[in-house]
Amino acid sequence: MAATMMMQSRGQNFNEISAQNALVPDWIGTEVSTGTTIMAVEYDGGVVIGADSRTTTGAYIANRVTDKLTPIHDRIYCCRSGSAADTQAIADVVSYQLGFHSIELDERPLVETAAHLFKASCYRYREELTAGILVAGWDRRKGGQVYCVPIGGMLVRQPVAIGGSGSTYIYGFMDSNYKPSMTKEQCLELTAAALTLAMERDGSSGGVVRLASISEDGVERRVILGNALPKVSTH
């Protein structure tokens, strides 16, 4: 399958050729990036995931309503950050692999399996890819789980994880406001607040806040538009 054939080496940026032409804006040649803020939180019985919705090519916003919460399987989602093309391609590959695996098993796949599949692709092609991914979902064995697969291809399970360019601005907020054993509603509020703060400070994050909660009963998705974002900052 075409998506499984990843290339060997990227080499230098050949788009410099077109960028030399002064009349063509330089964002034409720049790769599309989800300079992003993504977040995932475990709670007892499921996970809550959230992301902003901005995709940029250089200084131009290519898509202001991007959906960075990508379904991989019925109860497993991934949050994508980094190069849009790379993460879309990896997510397609892993969805295919996981779907096939699930049919062979004749039962829902484990979140840990999905996370390992992501890690396998991200680690093997680490020189060529720019992808930071949070894998989150629910399965029967361990309930709600969040796995972090940052650039480089590490895999680690965390109760709460953040990623993307905007995450640097909310490490303090997350460290001080996350408490273990939060309810689903508290997780949703925390995620929305954290994303709002990051979007306010990071130029590459913005748009709307997309949230999803995954549990045994299914996936609930919601969108918080710009004018309905929580008022978190005090000035």
Next chain:
Amino acid sequence: MMQQQEAGGFNFENSRRNAVLESSLAENGFKYLNPRKTGTTIAGLIYKDGVILGADTRTTDDMMVADKNCEKIHCISPTIYGCGAGVAADALLCSQMIAASAQLHSLNTGRRPPVAMMTRQLKQTLFRYQGQVSCSLIVGGVDDSGPQLYSVYPHGSSYRLPYVTMGSGAAAAAAVLEDRFKPYMELQDALQVLQDAVLAGILCDLVSGGSVDVCVITETGADLRRGVERAAVRGNRTGDYRYKRGTTVVLTKSTTNLRHDLVHESVQTTDQD
């Protein structure tokens, strides 16, 4: 210990060779051959009954207009069309490639091809070439799931949206669409908004120009209309700088016959098939 390069994977030898050639040419004072680009404005939107795609018609060779009236809206299947921006050859051949695939699929399944399928084939090809195939496309069409519109970027990312703009004039066209787009517009309103969007690109972007082409795709089929609007029409010259006969007075007239003598004649017959 030397690391051995893994066999397999995609071969980018030619890209490396081209980069070396370009730098060595520049050192000797020669300019690299620039590919013909469609510095472009392309746009699309979904309206009540389907999809409308629009494009300008200028192709540039560096800073010269190579083609004043080219076709940027390519047919992929009877109900799926694609607009291409970037390197003209890349955009055209990508569209032709998936058009062939669409036709094979139709023949095999007896159904019209899904827009999502054509978009996926396109993005997987572009990803495989890691951005070396330098074209952005807008794929729009109607299939069994209804009207759909996708934008595909050169590195292989794609987005499904209700309205999209791409190319160097994208920012200008996006401004118009952001202001005036509404979901489920009627055909006339939607056409006007889209034409104005492409027109904004033509007027505000130096490398977009020519006229506006639109393609209206509905459940029943597609209607490609070339040149629905001309941004700048060449004016008619109202003045005439030719002098009338008699302006210059003739004082004397004399005629000299030049005699021609045939000096040499040779006949050569060509082979007749």
